[in-house]
Amino acid sequence: MTVSVHTDGPVAFVEIDNPPVNAASHAVRAGLMDALAQTEADTAVQAVVLLCAGRTFVAGADVREFGKPPVAPLLPDVVLALEGATKPWIAALHGTALGGGLEIALGCAYRVAVPTARMGLPEVALGLLPGAGGTVRLPRLIGAMPALDMMASGKPVGAARAFELGLVDAVREGDVRTAAHAFALEIIDVDMPVPLSARDVPEFDAGALHQRIVAIEAKARGQNSPKAVCEAVLNATRMDASEALAAERALFLRLKDDPQSRALRHIFFAERSVGKSLPDGSALPLEHIGVVGGGTMGAGIAVAALLAGLRVTMVERDADAVAAGRTRVVEVLDGSFKRGVLSEDGHAHCLEAFSGSVDYGALAEADLVIEAVFEDMDVKHAVFEALDAVVKPEAVLATNTSYLDVGQIAQAVARPARVIGLHFFSPAHIMKLLELVIPVGADPDAVATGAALGKRLRKITVPSGVCDGFIGNRIMSAYRRACEYMIEDGALPADVDQAMRGFGFPMGIFEMQDLAGLDISWAMRKRQSATRDPAERYVDIADQLCEQGRFGRKTGLGWYLYDGKSAQVDPEVTALIEATSARKGITRTPLSEDEIMGRILDVMQAEGRAILAEGIAARAEDIDVVMVNGYGFPRWRGGPMFMTSEQGAEI
Numbered sequence: 001m002t003v004s005v006h007t008d009g010p011v012a013f014v015e016i017d018n019p020p021v022n023a024a025s026h027a028v029r030a031g032l033m034d035a036l037a038q039t040e041a042d043t044a045v046q047a048v049v050l051l052c053a054g055r056t057f058v059a060g061a062d063v064r065e066f067g068k069p070p071v072a073p074l075l076p077d078v079v080l081a082l083e084g085a086t087k088p089w090i091a092a093l094h095g096t097a098l099g100g101g102l103e104i105a106l107g108c109a110y111r112v113a114v115p116t117a118r119m120g121l122p123e124v125a126l127g128l129l130p131g132a133g134g135t136v137r138l139p140r141l142i143g144a145m146p147a148l149d150m151m152a153s154g155k156p157v158g159a160a161r162a163f164e165l166g167l168v169d170a171v172r173e174g175d176v177r178t179a180a181h182a183f184a185l186e187i188i189d190v191d192m193p194v195p196l197s198a199r200d201v202p203e204f205d206a207g208a209l210h211q212r213i214v215a216i217e218a219k220a221r222g223q224n225s226p227k228a229v230c231e232a233v234l235n236a237t238r239m240d241a242s243e244a245l246a247a248e249r250a251l252f253l254r255l256k257d258d259p260q261s262r263a264l265r266h267i268f269f270a271e272r273s274v275g276k277s278l279p280d281g282s283a284l285p286l287e288h289i290g291v292v293g294g295g296t297m298g299a300g301i302a303v304a305a306l307l308a309g310l311r312v313t314m315v316e317r318d319a320d321a322v323a324a325g326r327t328r329v330v331e332v333l334d335g336s337f338k339r340g341v342l343s344e345d346g347h348a349h350c351l352e353a354f355s356g357s358v359d360y361g362a363l364a365e366a367d368l369v370i371e372a373v374f375e376d377m378d379v380k381h382a383v384f385e386a387l388d389a390v391v392k393p394e395a396v397l398a399t400n401t402s403y404l405d406v407g408q409i410a411q412a413v414a415r416p417a418r419v420i421g422l423h424f425f426s427p428a429h430i431m432k433l434l435e436l437v438i439p440v441g442a443d444p445d446a447v448a449t450g451a452a453l454g455k456r457l458r459k460i461t462v463p464s465g466v467c468d469g470f471i472g473n474r475i476m477s478a479y480r481r482a483c484e485y486m487i488e489d490g491a492l493p494a495d496v497d498q499a500m501r502g503f504g505f506p507m508g509i510f511e512m513q514d515l516a517g518l519d520i521s522w523a524m525r526k527r528q529s530a531t532r533d534p535a536e537r538y539v540d541i542a543d544q545l546c547e548q549g550r551f552g553r554k555t556g557l558g559w560y561l562y563d564g565k566s567a568q569v570d571p572e573v574t575a576l577i578e579a580t581s582a583r584k585g586i587t588r589t590p591l592s593e594d595e596i597m598g599r600i601l602d603v604m605q606a607e608g609r610a611i612l613a614e615g616i617a618a619r620a621e622d623i624d625v626v627m628v629n630g631y632g633f634p635r636w637r638g639g640p641m642f643m644t645s646e647q648g649a650e651i
């Protein structure tokens with residue numbers, strides 16, 4: 001039984017058991033209606049505790065049902081029915097009461113939570129809004145502004161904050177069933193509270209609400225659901241509850257069929273299923289991680305591991321470099337502490353768990369070592385030879401290279417099968433994406449250990465085969481080349497960047513290069529020049545910029561001219577681009593934003609298809625996950641491969 005009812009004296013316990021997250025699927029909704037009828041009919045029952053088995057209270061509607069026609073009873077009707085119960089229902093919250101789950105709780109007369117419970121309405125992240133009365137009941141319970149903030153951000157709040165907001169009536173230690181039972185006995189003789197939909201929204205500052213709505217809509221950058229949330233909150237403040245509920249339903253149905261929500265649901269499930277097809281292997285227990293290299297990347301990786309409770313030893317070439325690496329680590333940890341993401345104890349613990357050394361011997365007991373040194377095969381080989389001489393036989397060796405051949409790096413050690421790639425993205429302690437690069441012949445246990453580290457660091461770990469740039473950088477190189485062709489053909493960097501921003505990227509490719517610095521890729525191009533196919537079209541505009549010392553933001557000049565933080569089009573760069581086109585005999589033809597984005601998408605999708613055909617990515621959705629989480633591809637568009645399939649094209 002998905003929903004069962006047990007009575008204990010005057011209290012009935014209605015328990016939902018629908019693993020893994022007790023989603024409000026059809027069986028749950030129907031079960032709740034039956035339980036309501038049963039408890040209403042049972043004259044011995046005076047109060048009802050609604051609770052869930054397993055790890056969490058209901059974590060939302062069953063998102064897998066959204067692609068199918070809805071089947072009654074619908075969740076909004078179930079919540080309405082619960083709200084109409086003649087006996088008090090007490091939602092007993094543990095785990096994560098999210099979306100439709102929290103809306104069910106809002107239909108109950110009371111909410112009791114354990115201290116670890118979290119509550120939120122995250123629908124916006126799925127391109128939706130709360131569609132089972134949340135937009136109407138939450139403002140009536142906690143006020144319009146806090147409700148708007150919760151629904152527009154989608155971020156859950158902890159039990160203590162929920163109590164402050166008035167979202168829960170009590171926070172009780174211990175087992176949720178016992179706590180809610182005790183609460184039920186306390187309120188059994190008290191008059192039932194007025195149902196939320198029969199209440200008014202508490203007074204609020206209309207001007208401040210309006211300002212917040214303007215800010216949310218500006219930040220939405222083309223995404224529809226935050227705007228719909230704002231509209232629904234305004235409805236909740238202006239309409240009576242039944243009108244507002246009807247308006248919410250209409251908005252919800254419109255969003256559910258919106259391609260943006262389909263795209264966001266696609267990414268939601270793609271992220272959760274990533275890596276499930278990895279070969280079976282046993283992960284080595286992870287406690288002690290080694291990091292070779294204390295630059296920005298090495299320090300970021302060290303912090304990510306420290307924050308996950310691992311011990312970290314960083315090895316650098318000399319005492320000064322060790323000190324500089326340590327300083328970087330401490331700075332990042334201090335920043336996390338100041339932002340409140342790390343407690344004082346946690347901060348102290350991380351510092352204690354970190355050590356630096358000039359001696360590779362300090363890595364003798366490490367379970368996994370990640371190399372994050374200069375991108376040069378000889379340098380990498382030297383590091384791996386040194387590691388091979390000291391680490392324990394079962395330790396996994398990983399390289400953080402972003403494009404070198406991991407298989408070739410592995411040749412530096414006696415047992416190459418223990419070598420994998422772990423390609424982090426900067427800043428490594430923040431970015432969610434991790435490419436797990438698997439060379440041919442890699443030991444499945446080493447791969448499983450890499451995947452386990454990714455999980456421990458709470459990364460989205462996407463497996464990739466070995467090729468130049470792996471999944472993400474390979475696609476980025478391809479479309480960057482296409483963008484360079486376009487500026488030679490007639491567009492200007494600002495046109496390309498504007499088209500990308502208009503599409504939903506946080507910034508365009510040229511702005512991004514200026515931010516990252518043009519000199520690093522210049523050095524790489526110089527190294528590659530000997531092996532470049534002379535027949536291949538090559539755009540040398542970036543080289544010309546570098547020859548003039550224009551390395552991007554850090555030098556105040558790059559593709560743009562920088563005045564403080566703002567980027568301005570530089571007529572000198574425009575002249576240089578036009579002169580280059582003329583030198584090559586190209587008649588420049590301006591390109592529209594649609595043409596620019598069309599070309600970028602074509603190239604991304606073609607490269608994605610090649611990556612799939614070569615077996616570099618296991619699934620098309622893995623490519624989407626990489627582009628969305630590492631390269632700024634707008635999440636609400638689902639990724640380049642999702643867009644291909646939506647257009648009905650074969651992948």
Ligand code: 3H9
Binds near residue numbers: 020100129130
């Ligand atoms: C909504 O409620 C609309 C209503 O307002 C209106 C309705 C009319 N449905 O993330 P995990 C699966 S919209 C179906 O790895 P965790 C997930 O795919 C919904 N399946 O675990 C995975 O499956 P598998 C609003 C779901 O512990 C498994 O559960 N709610 C759903 O890291 C474990 O998931 C949300 O947006 C679902 N709603 O995190 C909450 N949720 O084992 C979305 C999860 O086959 N969920 N699954 O790979 C989450 O944020 C996280 O899953 C949660 C657990 C925090 C709950």
